Amino acid sequence: MTQRFAGQVALVSGAAGGFGRLAAQQLAREGARLVLTDLRAGALASVVEQLEAEGAEVAALAGDVALEATHNGLVDLARQRFGQLDLALNNAGLAHGLGRLADISADEAAKVLAVDLFGVFLAMRAQLPLMVARGHGVILNVASVAGLVGAPMMSVYAAAKHGVIGLTKSAAGEYAAKGVRINAICPSFAETPMVTEMLDHGKRPRAEAEARLTGFVPLRRMAEPREVVDAMLWMLSPANSFMTGHALALDGGLSAI
Numbered sequence: 655m656t657q658r659f660a661g662q663v664a665l666v667s668g669a670a671g672g673f674g675r676l677a678a679q680q681l682a683r684e685g686a687r688l689v690l691t692d693l694r695a696g697a698l699a700s701v702v703e704q705l706e707a708e709g710a711e712v713a714a715l716a717g718d719v720a721l722e723a724t725h726n727g728l729v730d731l732a733r734q735r736f737g738q739l740d741l742a743l744n745n746a747g748l749a750h751g752l753g754r755l756a757d758i759s760a761d762e763a764a765k766v767l768a769v770d771l772f773g774v775f776l777a778m779r780a781q782l783p784l785m786v787a788r789g790h791g792v793i794l795n796v797a798s799v800a801g802l803v804g805a806p807m808m809s810v811y812a813a814a815k816h817g818v819i820g821l822t823k824s825a826a827g828e829y830a831a832k833g834v835r836i837n838a839i840c841p842s843f844a845e846t847p848m849v850t851e852m853l854d855h856g857k858r859p860r861a862e863a864e865a866r867l868t869g870f871v872p873l874r875r876m877a878e879p880r881e882v883v884d885a886m887l888w889m890l891s892p893a894n895s896f897m898t899g900h901a902l903a904l905d906g907g908l909s910a911i
């Protein structure tokens with residue numbers, strides 16, 4: 655196994671979920687020490703247990719990414735436990751139920767914006783000073799193809815993810831000269847709990863719902879989480895040394911047509 659992240663400390667949010675858990679595992683296998691967070695404390699604890707059993711060095715703090723205190727706690731944890739923070743994968747997020755804009759409640763919209771957009775602002779706000787102090791860092795924000803094009807029935811989620819790309823590009827311009835690269839990744843539907851739960855609990859049978867979802871995707875299928883995480887890790891890796899301020903579509907061609 656290559657050790658692209660040897661000696662580096664990586665923070666991953668949403669670490670108990672589909673992309674986050676796999677990314678944490680792969681980062682550790684390639685040499686990174688980890689700082690992990692998720693809202694679901696029990697699920698996070700079992701991820702930590704599994705990673706430690708594989709020999710990973712892990713610090714974890716359960717919390718809500720919509721709260722400033724969570725991010726300050728995570729950065730303090732990275733500083734105290736490892737003395738540094740090299741990489742941040744700001745991945746925690748959630749979607750709202752499918753519905754036309756006027757059918758989305760104000761409370762649900764506020765929650766999605768708080769977690770998916772404001773949470774990324776708070777994350778970078780806490781992470782950047784530590785990275786700037788060392789003159790080095792890489793941040794990857796998890797947006798969505800819904801951050802690049804409109805997403806009917808998912809308008810507020812799309813607005814939040816468009817906002818993540820705006821934050822990413824603006825901050826990349828501000829911090830490039832300080833040694834910090836900041837990018838976003840924009841996946842289309844991938845087989846993580848976020849999507850499989852939506853498909854399993856929708857009005858239509860699973861196969862029909864999946865066919866409708868992938869009917870718009872030129873490659874005619876969902877992504878495997880591994881395909882997305884492989885791209886995330888390359889974007890975080892030292893090999894990707896000249897990309898900053900970029901929103902990379904990993905969407906089976908969805909945004910190309």
Ligand SMILES: NC(=O)c1ccc[n+]([C@@H]2O[C@H](COP(=O)([O-])OP(=O)(O)OC[C@H]3O[C@@H](n4cnc5c(N)ncnc54)[C@H](O)[C@@H]3O)[C@@H](O)[C@H]2O)c1
Nearest residue numbers: 668670671672673693718719746747798843844846847848
């Ligand atoms: N799966 C897809 O098809 C897809 C496509 C595009 C973008 N994304 C994005 O990828 C990211 C990861 O999603 P996933 O597919 O792995 O979903 P997931 O539901 O499997 O994982 C998301 C994780 O985030 C955590 N989380 C939710 N709200 C939180 C909060 N307030 N504070 C802290 N943690 C919180 C959840 O507990 C969960 O473990 C999200 O930002 C999502 O919007 C997913």
